[in-house]
Amino acid sequence: MLTYKDAGVDIHANTRWVSAIKSAMHSTYGPRVFQDRHGGFAGLFRLDYEEPILRRNYKRPVLVGCTDGVGTKVLIAIEMNRLDTIGIDLVAMNVNDLITCGAEPLFFLDYLAVHKLDPDHLLQVIEGIAAGCREAGCALLGGETAEMPDLYRKGDLDLAGFAVGVVEHHRAIDSSRVEPGDVVIALPSSGVHSNGYTLVRKLIARAGCKLDQFHDELGETLGEAVLRPTRIYVKAVQAVLHHYRVKRVVTGMAHITGGGLTENIVRAIPANCDVVLSRSAWRPPPIFDFLRRLGTTNAEMYKVFNMGIGYIFIVRPFYADVVMRVLCRAGEQPFIAGCIERGKQRVRIK
Numbered sequence: 001m002l003t004y005k006d007a008g009v010d011i012h013a014n015t016r017w018v019s020a021i022k023s024a025m026h027s028t029y030g031p032r033v034f035q036d037r038h039g040g041f042a043g044l045f046r047l048d049y050e051e052p053i054l055r056r057n058y059k060r061p062v063l064v065g066c067t068d069g070v071g072t073k074v075l076i077a078i079e080m081n082r083l084d085t086i087g088i089d090l091v092a093m094n095v096n097d098l099i100t101c102g103a104e105p106l107f108f109l110d111y112l113a114v115h116k117l118d119p120d121h122l123l124q125v126i127e128g129i130a131a132g133c134r135e136a137g138c139a140l141l142g143g144e145t146a147e148m149p150d151l152y153r154k155g156d157l158d159l160a161g162f163a164v165g166v167v168e169h170h171r172a173i174d175s176s177r178v179e180p181g182d183v184v185i186a187l188p189s190s191g192v193h194s195n196g197y198t199l200v201r202k203l204i205a206r207a208g209c210k211l212d213q214f215h216d217e218l219g220e221t222l223g224e225a226v227l228r229p230t231r232i233y234v235k236a237v238q239a240v241l242h243h244y245r246v247k248r249v250v251t252g253m254a255h256i257t258g259g260g261l262t263e264n265i266v267r268a269i270p271a272n273c274d275v276v277l278s279r280s281a282w283r284p285p286p287i288f289d290f291l292r293r294l295g296t297t298n299a300e301m302y303k304v305f306n307m308g309i310g311y312i313f314i315v316r317p318f319y320a321d322v323v324m325r326v327l328c329r330a331g332e333q334p335f336i337a338g339c340i341e342r343g344k345q346r347v348r349i350k
Contacts, residue, residue, distance in 0.1 A: 010117060010147070017119045017145060024123075024130035028140040032106075043141035045107050047166060060169035064103040068093040068257075069160040073197040076227055078155060080211055083121070085229040086159065087128020088135075089194045092230035094163035095136040096255040096311065099237045100268070102173040103165035105138035111160045112145045115152040125159065128229075136234040138163065171241075177251040178269045178340055183320040184277065186337035187327070189310030191287050193230040195258045196304040200226055203294040217286050225287045233311040239330035240313065240323055249323065252314035256306040262347045263303065265312060274343025278350055281337050284308035302349070314340060 005012075029035055034044035048057045070089045077086045087110075095105045110129050114122065122145075133140045152158070192200060204211070204222070211223030218225045233255070240250060252268035265275045284307045292301050301307060315323050320336065327334040 020119045021126045024126050025140045028130050028133040033139045061166050062169050064165040066097045067162045070194050071197050073194050080223045083124040084128050087125045088132040088229040090161040091132025092232045093194050094161045096233050098163050098165045100253040102171050103167040105136050105165045107139040107141040108133050109162040110143035114157045115149050115154050117147045135232045175268050175270050178314050180340050180342045182314050182340040183317050184338040185313040185334050186309045187311040189306045190231045191228040191285050207294045231310050236330050236332050240326050243326045249316050249319040254312050256309050260304045261302050261307045265347050266345050271345045274341050275347045276341050277338035
């Protein structure tokens with residue numbers, strides 16, 4: 001008689017898996033998580049809590065949700081047999097989007113799909129997700145691991161994430177308040193982050209480059225450079241927003257993700273404004289020039305990649321210096337990247 005295991009799915013392996021990830025999940029829990037729910041059908045999270053020391057109540061809460069994946073960067077992680085960083089990428093790609101409207105990340109859910117469930121091997125992914133959640137200050141509240149040998153080839157995996165946050169209604173940030181004269185403050189990226197990897201992989205393959213080859217100009221192997229995890233900007237954003245609890249000095253924010261530098265900042269400005277960036281204001285990490293020389297154009301690079309800028313603030317000019325100091329105290333290396341001018345919702349790089 002045919003069993004589920006004979007068909008390719010091991011229920012007992014899944015049971016062991018649930019037990020193995022318990023510690024990683026609990027490491028992300030705070031006082032708002034109902035911690036006795038592990039193994040249940042859903043996770044419970046309190047929006048408000050009454051403990052005297054940690055008291056926090058929202059007056060007009062607006063829930064914020066987003067979802068994203070890591071894309072074909074997963075294939076490089078599989079090829080290098082390094083699954084410990086893509087979990088961080090997964091959290092970053094979600095929470096960095098969520099915070100652009102001023103939201104506080106609350107909890108995170110993951111979806112992991114595999115050919116075969118190997119708890120020892122895949123635990124690296126969950127531990128990376130948990131590390132990302134701790135960095136972002138949100139709880140890894142639950143997830144799903146799907147073993148599908150008929151859909152995925154041996155060794156394949158894919159993952160997606162889902163983040164939920166909250167912002168007070170009157171503190172939500174959108175593009176409507178951006179105006180000419182506002183200053184663009186940028187935070188550096190760690191490298192390619194998690195977008196454009198179909199192009200990255202094609203460039204590497206066409207040039208015959210090896211991921212394990214060391215390059216002096218990179219200071220590391222090519223694989224290490226392109227697998228470097230996406231930075232998480234939650235603490236930096238919260239430092240600025242908490243510094244100004246009443247004044248609304250931040251008029252817009254953007255996470256530089258899919259669509260590169262030129263396509264993302266316009267999402268944070270109104271139709272009658274342009275973003276004008278000074279190309280001399282920053283130096284992109286060497287991985288970008290390396291990839292360009294493998295066979296693409298400078299214009300394509302700016303359209304696809306973050307080019308060394310991972311996140312931007314748009315702020316009122318009077319407060320720009322203070323915002324810079326707050327970001328420096330938060331451990332960042334901010335720089336003035338440009339300004340807002342009257343225009344037609346474009347990014348212009350001088």
